[in-house]
Amino acid sequence: MSPVFLIVQRSLRQHALSTAVTLASVALAAGLVMAVFSVARQSRLAFAGGPLGYDAVLGARGSDLQLVLNTVFHLETSPGNIPWHLYEEIAADPLVALAVPYAVGDHFKGFRVVGTDAKIFDEFEYSAGQRFEFAPPGRPFDISRREAVIGAAVARETGLSLGSHFQPSHGVAAGPADHAHDEEYAVVGVLESTGSPSDRVIWIPIEGIFRMSGHELFGSGESFVPADGEPIADEHKQLSAVMLKLEGRGAGFKLKGKYSRASRGATLAWPISESVGKLFNKLGWVQRVLELVAYLVVVVAAGSILASLYNTMNERRREFAILRTLGARRSTVSAVIILEAAAIALAGSLLGLLVQAGIMAVAARVVAAETGVALEVWAWHPALVWTPLGLVVLGTAAGILPALKAYSTDVALTLART
Amino acid sequence: MPPILQLTDLKKSFKAPDGESQLVIDVPEFHLEAGAQVALAGRSGSGKTTFLNLIAGLLTPDSGRLEVCGRELSSLSESERDVMRAKDVGYVFQTFNLLGAYSALENVALGMLFGAGGDLDFARELLVEVGLEDRLQYRPHELSSGQRQRVAVARALASRPALVLADEPTGSLDTQHAAAALALLRAACERHSAALLLVSHDPEILLAFDRRLDLDEINRAAEGAPQ
Numbered sequence: 001m002s003p004v005f006l007i008v009q010r011s012l013r014q015h016a017l018s019t020a021v022t023l024a025s026v027a028l029a030a031g032l033v034m035a036v037f038s039v040a041r042q043s044r045l046a047f048a049g050g051p052l053g054y055d056a057v058l059g060a061r062g063s064d065l066q067l068v069l070n071t072v073f074h075l076e077t078s079p080g081n082i083p084w085h086l087y088e089e090i091a092a093d094p095l096v097a098l099a100v101p102y103a104v105g106d107h108f109k110g111f112r113v114v115g116t117d118a119k120i121f122d123e124f125e126y127s128a129g130q131r132f133e134f135a136p137p138g139r140p141f142d143i144s145r146r147e148a149v150i151g152a153a154v155a156r157e158t159g160l161s162l163g164s165h166f167q168p169s170h171g172v173a174a175g176p177a178d179h180a181h182d183e184e185y186a187v188v189g190v191l192e193s194t195g196s197p198s199d200r201v202i203w204i205p206i207e208g209i210f211r212m213s214g215h216e217l218f219g220s221g222e223s224f225v226p227a228d229g230e231p232i233a234d235e236h237k238q239l240s241a242v243m244l245k246l247e248g249r250g251a252g253f254k255l256k257g258k259y260s261r262a263s264r265g266a267t268l269a270w271p272i273s274e275s276v277g278k279l280f281n282k283l284g285w286v287q288r289v290l291e292l293v294a295y296l297v298v299v300v301a302a303g304s305i306l307a308s309l310y311n312t313m314n315e316r317r318r319e320f321a322i323l324r325t326l327g328a329r330r331s332t333v334s335a336v337i338i339l340e341a342a343a344i345a346l347a348g349s350l351l352g353l354l355v356q357a358g359i360m361a362v363a364a365r366v367v368a369a370e371t372g373v374a375l376e377v378w379a380w381h382p383a384l385v386w387t388p389l390g391l392v393v394l395g396t397a398a399g400i401l402p403a404l405k406a407y408s409t410d411v412a413l414t415l416a417r418t
Numbered sequence: 419m420p421p422i423l424q425l426t427d428l429k430k431s432f433k434a435p436d437g438e439s440q441l442v443i444d445v446p447e448f449h450l451e452a453g454a455q456v457a458l459a460g461r462s463g464s465g466k467t468t469f470l471n472l473i474a475g476l477l478t479p480d481s482g483r484l485e486v487c488g489r490e491l492s493s494l495s496e497s498e499r500d501v502m503r504a505k506d507v508g509y510v511f512q513t514f515n516l517l518g519a520y521s522a523l524e525n526v527a528l529g530m531l532f533g534a535g536g537d538l539d540f541a542r543e544l545l546v547e548v549g550l551e552d553r554l555q556y557r558p559h560e561l562s563s564g565q566r567q568r569v570a571v572a573r574a575l576a577s578r579p580a581l582v583l584a585d586e587p588t589g590s591l592d593t594q595h596a597a598a599a600l601a602l603l604r605a606a607c608e609r610h611s612a613a614l615l616l617v618s619h620d621p622e623i624l625l626a627f628d629r630r631l632d633l634d635e636i637n638r639a640a641e642g643a644p645q
Contacts (some may be wrong), residue, residue, distance in 0.1 A: 003531035012521040327504020327532035412471045
């Protein structure tokens with residue numbers, strides 16, 4: 001073994017406690033930086049860049065962002081309703097490949113209840129080529145019955161399973177003023193996990209929303225409450241949104257011009273990623289603050305390397321002086337210190353990968369619990385490379401000052417004092 | 419025999435606390451032949467350690483000529499002097515100056531790592547030679563003073579040096595152990611054909627040498643100094 005490596009190894013071992021504390025601070029810093037960048041990138045991809053299953057959403061006149069958050073991510077409240085004929089009109093448009101009606105407004109234990117039709121299981125792809133799959137022996141709901149299909153997270157967190165019965169409550173979130181509707185639904189299908197917001201949804205036939213006790217329909221402009229068994233004329237029906245797959249990119253421009261007008265009382269959110277992207281742009285300063293904090297932590301970690309090495313310099317002067325009498329060059333004892341700093345930075349950075357994984361695992365649980373979006377613990381991000389590299393460079397630089405002190409050790413004077 | 423160490427008009431001064439330059443070493447001539455063993459007497463503060471540090475290249479003289487193993491030290495750069503020290507000079511200290519984080523074997527190996535390179539077999543051989551075959555993995559704090567000095571002797575010979583400098587090598591040992599350590603050092607130097615220059619103020623140690631010099635007599639800077 002080279003004398004330099006032998007001395008570095010021994011020194012790190014001899015100062016095990018200070019080495020461990022410094023390693024931990026570097027690992028935390030590295031993990032924090034990597035996690036901040038990874039969470040930011042994955043969140044943006046999941047919310048604004050990833051496959052969402054739909055190209056556009058048609059909903060009530062209002063904010064694009066609110067519409068998208070409410071219908072695609074099942075967050076926020078609905079901006080309002082649109083009449084049924086808008087759904088029929090846009091569904092028949094040749095620029096539209098798929099139109100799925102959504103009616104929202106109820107929940108069960110905080111999980112959104114969405115009224116829709118069978119197309120959600122037969123035609124909708126939540127990701128390219130990926131349709132909902134039923135855990136055997138589940139099946140889609142019968143639109144003429146009070147049946148429900150639940151997402152994987154709903155099943156996991158509410159305890160509902162095939163054959164379970166439940167009563168939806170009014171509103172989109174659980175609260176102290178909850179009151180359950182009279183209607184009872186039977187779970188006939190549990191969907192396999194998709195890692196998308198759909199995992200947190202309870203799907204029921206859209207007629208179920210129309211006929212839910214306490215609901216009134218205002219499609220015609222006047223209140224209408226259907227009696228049991230009474231057919232509902234289309235003019236009374238209302239929807240929260242129509243989820244759309246379009247025929248090519250040009251379709252979005254044309255449809256937006258046609259529907260997003262005050263006179264139509266509607267908003268066509270398109271492209272969906274752009275709507276959410278605006279949110280991320282607005283919140284960009286939060287990301288920048290987090291990054292700044294992470295950078296500061298890195299600087300503090302580099303400072304801790306400097307402090308831990310510098311503090312040992314006085315006691316190590318004798319060691320360096322002895323090594324010099326044995327023939328070690330000034331550059332050799334300096335290299336020992338620089339290498340120690342680099343070794344702590346490198347080992348700390350590698351441990352930082354584990355810290356990053358830990359932070360990501362916690363973040364993934366929180367994000368999944370809140371949105372259904374699945375973040376990957378080990379998703380690739382350039383920060384996984386440049387953080388360790390940057391820390392090794394910074395850590396090595398932090399070793400320069402103590403190394404200069406070692407370099408300037410006066411051998412004769414030091415030995416005379418011991 | 420050709421001299422392994424030869425110096426002429428060697429001078430070294432230090433700045434005193436009052437700012438005045440104080441001449442500590444002023445030796446007109448001194449030489450040591452290869453394999454020779456010389457004891458240099460000197461009272462405390464007479465410049466014994468400075469003299470050895472100059473020879474080891476740890477200090478640079480103000481003037482004069484200093485040749486070690488045929489090389490004039492003033493013509494060498496600092497790193498060349500480091501190489502010279504690593505290969506040609508072994509150093510034994512009064513306080514042993516072993517490194518606490520290393521075993522006896524590693525301490526000896528460190529004595530050769532910067533020169534000839536690591537040779538654990540030779541390091542082990544040296545420790546066996548000084549009677550520490552059962553203490554190879556012991557750390558300095560696990561050894562007695564006498565044992566520590568034996569490790570220091572083995573380390574000084576590890577790079578197969580032509581010259582061993584010993585600065586009060588028995589100063590931390592009691593009389594009985596001092597005599598044993600001295601005998602061991604002299605025998606080891608003889609076996610490895612290394613010249614030995616030992617400085618001490620202990621009359622008993624000095625009496626063991628056939629060739630003895632008083633630093634105060636060869637050092638003009640000591641003239642008039644209290645004896």
